[in-house]
Amino acid sequence: MTMPTPRQAELQAASRPKNAYRLSSIGFVAPSVLLVAVVLYLPFIWTTYISFTEYNGLGDPTWVGLENYREMFADPEFLTSIRNTLFWVVGTIALPVGLGLLIATLTHGMPRATWFRLPFLIPYAVSGVAVGVIWSFVLQTNGALSQALEFLHLPGSELRWLLDGPLNTFVMIGASTWQGAGVNALLFGIGLQSIPKEPIEAARVDGASGFTLFRTMTWPMLAPLTTVVVGLAIVGSLKTFDVIWGMTKGGPGRVSETLALTMFKETFVNNSYGLGAAVALFLTVVTVLASILYLRRQLADSRGA
Numbered sequence: 001m002t003m004p005t006p007r008q009a010e011l012q013a014a015s016r017p018k019n020a021y022r023l024s025s026i027g028f029v030a031p032s033v034l035l036v037a038v039v040l041y042l043p044f045i046w047t048t049y050i051s052f053t054e055y056n057g058l059g060d061p062t063w064v065g066l067e068n069y070r071e072m073f074a075d076p077e078f079l080t081s082i083r084n085t086l087f088w089v090v091g092t093i094a095l096p097v098g099l100g101l102l103i104a105t106l107t108h109g110m111p112r113a114t115w116f117r118l119p120f121l122i123p124y125a126v127s128g129v130a131v132g133v134i135w136s137f138v139l140q141t142n143g144a145l146s147q148a149l150e151f152l153h154l155p156g157s158e159l160r161w162l163l164d165g166p167l168n169t170f171v172m173i174g175a176s177t178w179q180g181a182g183v184n185a186l187l188f189g190i191g192l193q194s195i196p197k198e199p200i201e202a203a204r205v206d207g208a209s210g211f212t213l214f215r216t217m218t219w220p221m222l223a224p225l226t227t228v229v230v231g232l233a234i235v236g237s238l239k240t241f242d243v244i245w246g247m248t249k250g251g252p253g254r255v256s257e258t259l260a261l262t263m264f265k266e267t268f269v270n271n272s273y274g275l276g277a278a279v280a281l282f283l284t285v286v287t288v289l290a291s292i293l294y295l296r297r298q299l300a301d302s303r304g305a
Contacts, residue, residue, distance in 0.1 A: 044284070051277035061274070068278040077254045078279075081262045084169050085238060088258060089290075091173035092180075092237035097229055099177060100184025105214065107185075108192045117189060121182035128179070132246015135175040136162065139247075162248055165255035172256065176243050180236075184229055191225035192218070227298045234294060238287045259283045 051068055053061035072078050103120055107113040123131065138144045139161040150157035162168045195218065203217045241260040244250060250257035250265065257265070263283060267276025 047277045047280055050273055051281045053274045055273040056271045057273050064274065068275045069282075071275060072278050072282070077257065078262060080165075080254065081257045081259050084166065084256060085258045085260075087166060087169050088173060088176075088237040088240050089234060091170070092176065092233045092240075093230055095173060095177040096180035097184050097233050099181040100186075100229075101188050101226075103181065103185035104188035104192055105218075108189065113189070117182065117185050119182075120185055123179045124183045126179065128242025129246040131175055131179045132172075132243045135171075135178075136247050139171055139175075163252055168248055168256045172244055172247050175247065176240065179243070180233075184233075187225065187229055188222065191222050195221045223298075227295070231291060231294060234290055235287055238283065238290065259286070 050061060052063060052065055054064045054067070055061035100120075103117060107116045110116060126134075136143075141160055141163065143161075145161065146157045146159070149155070159167065161171050199221075200213070200217055203213055208216060239260050240258060241264065244256060244258060244261055245264075248256045250261040254262075254265075259279060260283065263276050263279040265276075266272045266279055270276075
């Protein structure tokens with residue numbers, strides 16, 4: 001057995017604290033990794049397996065291969081759910097995010113701007129189901145809105161806001177906008193406060209003002225925050241459930257269902273766990289792909305800039 005040289009002995013002695021540090025680091029990280037695996041990965045693997053089976057929640061699942069996916073895409077109501085989900089994605093980006101940006105921009109620099117944003121922020125403290133109940137009272141047939149329009153002799157009092165599709169989807173997006181615009185205004189307001197004043201003042205000296213100043217200076221500086229806000233809006237719109245359940249439960253029939261409601265109904269109402277898992281897996285894939293594509297495009301734009 002050869003004895004280590006003094007240099008090797010020195011390296012071995014120096015590596016012992018590093019090895020001990022690595023082991024202690026793994027000891028700290030391992031519980032979190034295990035928790036993530038148990039809470040996220042194992043249910044995902046189980047859901048993926050169930051999506052290829054026929055299962056009613058009792059007994060053993062029966063393997064059926066791609067049958068659930070064939071049934072899912074052959075169902076015209078599922079295509080309606082996809083259409084409504086796309087409406088929610090577009091509407092959630094255009095309305096809550098756009099309105100939040102408008103509120104933040106108009107109130108930026110005003111004395112006590114927080115008090116002007118507060119009324120828009122209060123609905124965010126209300127649960128989604130409560131929002132659905134409130135707006136159901138307003139929008140139901142012969143409800144508060146219809147009676148107000150009729151009293152003022154304005155058109156629209158005859159509309160069945162929650163009964164006809166896709167009108168009911170549009171008004172539910174409006175209810176979600178009422179709830180979510182305030183928090184987006186708060187986020188954009190924080191972003192506006194973090195923008196350095198020097199470039200803005202220099203642009204004003206050069207003659208930029210109003211929309212030109214916003215388009216050329218303010219908006220590009222808000223790009224990192226906008227990426228986060230829009231990304232959260234996309235993910236949130238794809239899994240919207242509470243507001244819809246509180247207002248229409250996906251009805252009448254299934255005309256206002258989204259993918260999240262279709263997944264819930266197939267699983268817990270129809271006890272078709274296999275089909276519900278297939279919808280859940282499809283929704284997961286769509287959400288992940290939409291997030292990745294959006295973030296990659298935003299990162300590519302920022303690097304190109």
